[in-house]
Amino acid sequence: MDGEAIKKSLEGSGLRCTPQRYAVMAFLMGQTSHPTAAEILQAVNRADPRCSRATTYNNLRDLVQAGLVREVAAEGRAARFDAKGVRHHHFICDRCGNVEDMKWYDVPRPAPNSLGKRTLRQCEVIFRGLCARCARRSGSRAVWHALPARAHGQDGRATTGGTPAPQKTARHSD
Amino acid sequence: MDGEAIKKSLEGSGLRCTPQRYAVMAFLMGQTSHPTAAEILQAVNRADPRCSRATTYNNLRDLVQAGLVREVAAEGRAARFDAKGVRHHHFICDRCGNVEDMKWYDVPRPAPNSLGKRTLRQCEVIFRGLCARCARRSGSRAVWHALPARAHGQDGRATTGGTPAPQKTARHSD
DNA sequence: GCGACAACTAGACTAATTCTAATGTGATAT
DNA sequence: ATATCACATTAGAATTAGTCTAGTTGTCGC
Known part of the structure; x- marks a missing residue:
């Protein structure tokens, strides 16, 4: 445009x-x-x-x-x-937090009993995982933890379980 | 639990x-x-x-x-x-901004050429439209505009086009 | 009981966003 | 050409959301 x-x-x-x-x-x-x-x-x-x-x-x-x-x-x-040009989905990287555009495709609507009396306008998908760059270096001990450090070296302690949140500000510089 | x-x-x-x-x-x-x-x-x-x-x-x-x-x-x-209990999708209301849980179902993965070298972990759907409550009163001239008013009554001027953003704080009180 | 460490806390601080009051800009009417 | 009006911009103040600091408290192992 x-x-x-x-x-x-x-x-x-x-x-x-x-x-x-x-x-x-x-x-x-x-x-x-x-x-x-x-x-x-x-x-x-x-x-x-x-x-x-x-x-x-x-x-x-x-x-x-x-x-x-x-x-x-x-x-x-x-x-x-995001400019509202062509409809697209998004890919959010677990590690660095980057948001990337993904080609739109329609996904199945939810079942009527699940939708209830809501009026559905759009089904938007958020893909999560590792972006191409972070997937390439997934072996390294990179910063998984998006969140600010706790005092007294407390950060990074609880690392069992779930998916680490991406670094809020540590996006790729290029 | x-x-x-x-x-x-x-x-x-x-x-x-x-x-x-x-x-x-x-x-x-x-x-x-x-x-x-x-x-x-x-x-x-x-x-x-x-x-x-x-x-x-x-x-x-x-x-x-x-x-x-x-x-x-x-x-x-x-x-x-959100507590990480049962996996679920979300429904976000265009009007009031409420986020509601929706039953999980798997959606098709993106095509390999679209995914590229990313590593996919999860496909999460965000449904958008009107929640049951807002759909019920969709005829009324309710507050569509989520965002703070402009000075000198400037808010609400540009209302052609797209989906109004939900009110940031005007969620249902009950 | 003591030491180490995790966690809590109040208030200070930073980041993100909004508000205010004044000013600027462009379109329109005269 | 000028006045008026409505919209837009602006700098700085203010608010909201979230983090940091330094000290205190709580818990657990020894």
């Missing part, structure tokens, strides 16, 4: 196409890394026009309300965003 | 069964509302023993690491938690 399409989609949603909004939309459409608001702010400000933090948050909220952007359902403290 | 099972699962995970941990586990196992840390803190302190905010966060982190609790993949500012 090019610049004209961004402009049309913004104005079609009742939003002015300001340089700040355009930049956010263009950034989100330009990659699939599901960035946080801080990452979007930083990327948008690397180029002009200058955009403030409040404006970035305000615009993300407006774009989500307009249906042009969505917040990704993922764990972690900071919200992550 | 009764008290003895909670104690066994904690100790089996290398965690001491303290009154505070027990209370958090018991609370999470006792309902399916996927509460936030603040809700857990409030609920746990309604009964003795007194539990501090830092302890609640520390224990939630420990329990997630131990695989006894998990953070729910959902949008919104505060993390939500």
Whole structure:
């Protein structure tokens, strides 16, 4: 989707196409890394026009309300965003927390007795496991534990059982 | 799962069964509302023993690491938690944001060319639409817009297009 | 009883997000 | 060209969510 399409989609949603909004939309459409608001702010400000933090948050909220952007359902403290282009599922890495796009395919609907009186709109799949990069080095003693360390060296103590949560901030830098 | 099972699962995970941990586990196992840390803190302190905010966060982190609790993949500012009992999917309401448990069933795996070199562990489905309660009053002009109001009455302006995000805090009170 | 270690705690602190009040911008009417 | 209006931006303050610190407490093995 090019610049004209961004402009049309913004104005079609009742939003002015300001340089700040355009930049956010263009950034989100330009990659699939599901960035946080801080990452979007930083990327948008690397180029002009200058955009403030409040404006970035305000615009993300407006774009989500307009249906042009969505917040990704993922764990972690900071919200992550995705342009609403082609429908897709997500893959969330157990280890590093990266969210990657996966091709959409329809999955079976739940049984009526399970669905009850709810109105179903969409079945979105979250695949979990190890991303290609983390799977490659799964033998190494890498950081499994996403969560902040406890005081007095308490972190990492309880490592039996379940799947380690991904590192909140330790994403691949490239 | 009764008290003895909670104690066994904690100790089996290398965690001491303290009154505070027990209370958090018991609370999470006792309902399916996927509460936030603040809700857990409030609920746990309604009964003795007194539990501090830092302890609640520390224990939630420990329990997630131990695989006894998990953070729910959902949008919104505060993390939500779920006891790891029976596997289940989730239904997230477009309107009110409530997260409800849905019976687990296996869904088809992605095609190998789509999966690539990732290692798949689990396919979790997020159903979206209207919960039973919101579907019942879908005709009314209810609050669709989850997000905080803009200044000077700017909120709610862009309402064409996409699915409105659920209210971050406006969940059903009962 | 003592020591070691796990856990708890209150309050300080950081990160993420929102709010406020003022200002800026663009479209429209005159 | 100017005024007005509605929308948008802004800097900094404020709030919310979560973490850290340093000290204290509790538990367990010896």
